[in-house]
Amino acid sequence: MKVIKDLLLALINATLLLAAVCLFFLWQVSNTVERAAGAFAAQLNVLEPVSTELGNLTAEVAALRGDMQVLASSSGELASVTAQRIQARVDRIQTDLDTMRANTQQVVANAKAAPEKLVTTAVTTATDNLSTLAFDLRGCTRPES
Template identity: 35%
Template sequence: MAERTVGTTAKNLLLALINATLILVIICLWLAWKVLDAAEGVSAQLNQATEAVLPLREDVAALTAEIAGARSDLAELRSAEGAAAAAGLAERLDRIEAQLEAVTGTIARVQADPDALIDRAMTRAFDELRAIVAELVGLRGRPTGG
């Protein structure tokens, strides 16, 4: 076996160090890119959620006004001859009003605590990122073809 000089060994070690450093930098940049991509996805989901909730608020206000109008019509029916129809209509309005209150409560919870929505979106994004990292770790254990 040929003898190596200290200079040749130092040169080879320096090249190996540079090679390993560049590989680590590339991996870190790729992971950072994936994290930023996941954060962008979370931001898009939050925008979609906000766009979905705001029109609901207006719809709830319109339904509330409509229920108030129906209640006034119901009062007129009660004064007339349709007492049985008025009772059925009153029950139906009560059910609709209960559903409306449930929707209003949901909207109020989202409005009061948007952090829960953000936490859910962040958890989903990091789960996706964790799956990518697990796949990379799995690739590391596979033998290379050659």
């Protein structure tokens, strides 16, 4: 009877130790996910000033176009070679700004739509690292997959 009692106590102790190890691993994974989410949010905040600056540049180009139209209406016609070159440059700058704005908006939209991918990657990486650590602690080698 004493042997059975000792075996049951050993089983309970092993179960409690296993539960403690699992809670520790869960705590480590949650810390990794929190750090990854924080880094992700910081990266999105970096892109916001770029979007704002692109908006400001677009407004300046629009104002420049308005000034050129005012100049053309006050002087009769804006037909000189220099004025046409300026107009072509403004058009090219506007096209470049539109392209940059579209690219920036696409990057931000993709980043905002992908938090679950980020969390999945973080959890996968954390669990791989923790399982490697657990195998190292046990003195076993990880099975080849």
